[in-house]
Amino acid sequence: FSEKIQSLFKKFRGYGKLTEKEIGEICRDIRLLFLESDIALSATKKIVEEIKNRLSTLEFTTETSPGTLVSNIVREELINLLGKPGNIDFSEKPTLVMMVGIQGSGKTTTSAKIANYFATKENKKPLLVGADVRRPAAQLQLEKLSQQIKIPFFTDKDPFLACEGALNLARSKGYDLIIVDTAGRTHVDEELLDELKTLNERFQPKNNILVIDSMMGQEATKVAKAFFNTIPLTGAILTKFDGDARGGAAFSLREVTGVPLIFLGVGEKIQNLEKFDPVRVVNRIVGMGDIEGLIERVSDIKIDTSKKPPEEIEKWNFDTFLESMRQIRKMGPLEELLSMIPGFSNIKQMKNMIPDEKQMKRIEAVMLSMTPKERKKPEIIDASRKRRIAKGSGTSIQEVNQLLKQYEMFKKMFKSKNLKKGIKLPNFPIG
Ligand code: GDP
Numbered sequence: 001f002s003e004k005i006q007s008l009f010k011k012f013r014g015y016g017k018l019t020e021k022e023i024g025e026i027c028r029d030i031r032l033l034f035l036e037s038d039i040a041l042s043a044t045k046k047i048v049e050e051i052k053n054r055l056s057t058l059e060f061t062t063e064t065s066p067g068t069l070v071s072n073i074v075r076e077e078l079i080n081l082l083g084k085p086g087n088i089d090f091s092e093k094p095t096l097v098m099m100v101g102i103q104g105s106g107k108t109t110t111s112a113k114i115a116n117y118f119a120t121k122e123n124k125k126p127l128l129v130g131a132d133v134r135r136p137a138a139q140l141q142l143e144k145l146s147q148q149i150k151i152p153f154f155t156d157k158d159p160f161l162a163c164e165g166a167l168n169l170a171r172s173k174g175y176d177l178i179i180v181d182t183a184g185r186t187h188v189d190e191e192l193l194d195e196l197k198t199l200n201e202r203f204q205p206k207n208n209i210l211v212i213d214s215m216m217g218q219e220a221t222k223v224a225k226a227f228f229n230t231i232p233l234t235g236a237i238l239t240k241f242d243g244d245a246r247g248g249a250a251f252s253l254r255e256v257t258g259v260p261l262i263f264l265g266v267g268e269k270i271q272n273l274e275k276f277d278p279v280r281v282v283n284r285i286v287g288m289g290d291i292e293g294l295i296e297r298v299s300d301i302k303i304d305t306s307k308k309p310p311e312e313i314e315k316w317n318f319d320t321f322l323e324s325m326r327q328i329r330k331m332g333p334l335e336e337l338l339s340m341i342p343g344f345s346n347i348k349q350m351k352n353m354i355p356d357e358k359q360m361k362r363i364e365a366v367m368l369s370m371t372p373k374e375r376k377k378p379e380i381i382d383a384s385r386k387r388r389i390a391k392g393s394g395t396s397i398q399e400v401n402q403l404l405k406q407y408e409m410f411k412k413m414f415k416s417k418n419l420k421k422g423i424k425l426p427n428f429p430i431g
Pocket residue numbers: 101102103104105106107108109110184239240241242243264265266267268272
């Protein structure tokens with residue numbers, strides 16, 4: 001979806017003037033793209049209609065080219081179609097959050113992610129409840145995750161007892177939110193829906209959150225409808241938004257159910273949860289990159305400002321490199337970070353140039369096996385020192401050589417081009 005829409009946007013930029021014929025062509029292109037991407041027909045019809053209306057009544061000014069106007073309008077309509085983000089309702093204490101969805105959608109993982117999110121970002125006290133009592137493995141999975149993030153876990157022999165017990169526990173211990181991981185099936189069936197319906201009548205949760213796998217395509221719409229018709233959904237979370245199919249399902253979901261998206265799951269790890277932001281999603285799909293997300297990640301880590309970044313290449317050495325590398329690693333996998341940079345998603349070959357986690361660890365090991373003196377002045381590393389470093393780091397002489405070579409190249413590159421122009425060396429050597 002993302003790739004196709006990016007090439008459509010390239011085409012938009014080429015428009016010089018907009019006649020009825022061009023407008024028809026734009027609408028046809030968008031319609032085709034949406035349908036090919038498994039987006040619900042009603043959502044497709046809606047956006048094509050809106051775009052057509054706006055393009056037909058468009059007034060041209062001299063400042064903006066028609067191509068840019070078309071791009072902006074389509075961008076805005078994509079954002080509108082995604083809708084405004086929803087929220088968790090905290091008006092009751094404790095507030096009940098029921099996580100519903102079919103098996104494999106990511107309910108258990110996302111329950112833990114949300115608990116961790118509110119505990120670390122908003123200082124709340126969550127309680128995780130296992131209500132998928134028929135599958136012992138599912139219970140154990142949530143319990144393990146709760147231990148990993150240090151959040152209390154509660155369960156009982158049936159979902160009703162589990163919810164009741166959790167409410168009592170939360171009241172006595174002052175927990176703010178109770179996140180209930182409900183049972184899931186491989187597909188929607190009557191028994192499951194009945195159980196959810198009864199749970200809802202009994203506990204009237206303020207939050208019923210539908211968890212949907214964004215890789216599911218059209219099937220997602222059917223599943224969403226079934227849950228929507230059974231219980232009052234208050235929000236949705238799309239998981240696996242890190243996958244290739246990202247995007248499409250988000251457009252269908254809002255249009256079909258009217259339920260707002262609250263979060264996106266963007267990876268398997270606990271921290272891989274993002275607040276849903278329609279502007280950011282559209283920018284990412286259309287290929288503007290996700291600068292805001294990147295800035296958020298960077299500002300999340302505490303950079304030691306007492307040590308100033310090296311301003312000249314002369315001062316750059318393996319000490320500063322090691323420190324930069326650690327700071328980068330704190331932000332998450334490098335590839336994930338780079339994918340947020342505008343245009344990067346287009347350059348597939350660049351991915352092969354980035355060291356993966358394993359390579360990074362080896363590079364770090366090599367640097368750690370150097371003496372402080374060697375790190376500061378790599379020029380002194382001779383054959384015997386190389387042997388010692390390779391042995392100490394559990395790598396090979398070739399790997400040590402390679403790192404030294406890269407260091408030389410990097411130094412030369414900056415000496416010849418940028419330094420003369422007065423450009424400062426970036427804090428992170430991979431810039
Ligand atoms: P449940 O059956 O609905 O409870 O689903 P689980 O929480 O057990 O998740 C099913 C699988 O999807 C697991 O392997 C998770 O690691 C994976 N998963 C969940 N959310 C995400 C996500 O946002 N991104 C990716 N890549 N994987 C996810």
